[in-house]
Amino acid sequence: MKSLILASQSPRRRELLEQVGLRFTVHPSTIEEQVEEEMTPEALVQELARQKAADVYSHYPEDIVLGADTLVAVDGEVLGKPRSEEEAAEMLHKLSGKTHQVHTGTAIISEQGETVFAETVHVTFYPLTESEIDTYIQSKEPEDKAGAYGIQGLGAVLVERIEGDYFSIVGLPVARVVRVLKKHGSG
Structure with missing residues (x-):
C-alpha cells in the first residue's frame, strides 16, 4: 500500500491527521514559493499547497503526498503570520468586530x-479591547499563526461565530481530505 506523506511541518495538521487515525510520515517542502501578485486568496492557497505537494512528490513518486496552506483575509487584505508583536496587534485590530475569511488550500x-x-x-x-489584544499577544499564541490567532487555542475566545468547516480554520479540512485520499488509493 502507498504511504501518505505530509508536506508540512505544521503541528496542527499532524494532530488533525492523527485525530482521524491516518498513518503518515512528515517531509516538509523546502521550495521557495512562487506566486503571482494578482492571485485571489483561494487561488493563492491552492497554488502554494500544490507547489509544496509537488516538491515532496518529486522525492516520493510511489506514494501519496498531501500539501496544504492557510491564510487569513479581511477587507481584501491577506494576513500572513505576524513577524512581530506589533504586527500581531495590527492584525488583531483589523479583525476586531469583523467577519474575515480563512482560506485553506489542499493538494493531494x-x-x-x-x-x-x-x-x-x-x-x-x-470587538476586541486593547487589553484583550495585549493579553492574547503576551500568550505568544499568535506567533506562528496566519492572521495572528489560533481558533483551537486561546484564540477561541475571540471568535463570535464561524460559517464553514472548523477544521479548515485549524489548517486542514480533514473530512474532505480523507475522501480525496481514498480516491488516490489511501486507506
Whole structure:
C-alpha cells in the first residue's frame, strides 16, 4: 500500500491527521514559493499547497503526498503570520468586530494525478479591547499563526461565530481530505 506523506511541518495538521487515525510520515517542502501578485486568496492557497505537494512528490513518486496552506483575509487584505508583536496587534485590530475569511488550500498528488481545492470559512470576531489584544499577544499564541490567532487555542475566545468547516480554520479540512485520499488509493 502507498504511504501518505505530509508536506508540512505544521503541528496542527499532524494532530488533525492523527485525530482521524491516518498513518503518515512528515517531509516538509523546502521550495521557495512562487506566486503571482494578482492571485485571489483561494487561488493563492491552492497554488502554494500544490507547489509544496509537488516538491515532496518529486522525492516520493510511489506514494501519496498531501500539501496544504492557510491564510487569513479581511477587507481584501491577506494576513500572513505576524513577524512581530506589533504586527500581531495590527492584525488583531483589523479583525476586531469583523467577519474575515480563512482560506485553506489542499493538494493531494499521487500516481492517480493531482487533486487541488480550497475551503473558505467565514469567521466573525467579537470587538476586541486593547487589553484583550495585549493579553492574547503576551500568550505568544499568535506567533506562528496566519492572521495572528489560533481558533483551537486561546484564540477561541475571540471568535463570535464561524460559517464553514472548523477544521479548515485549524489548517486542514480533514473530512474532505480523507475522501480525496481514498480516491488516490489511501486507506
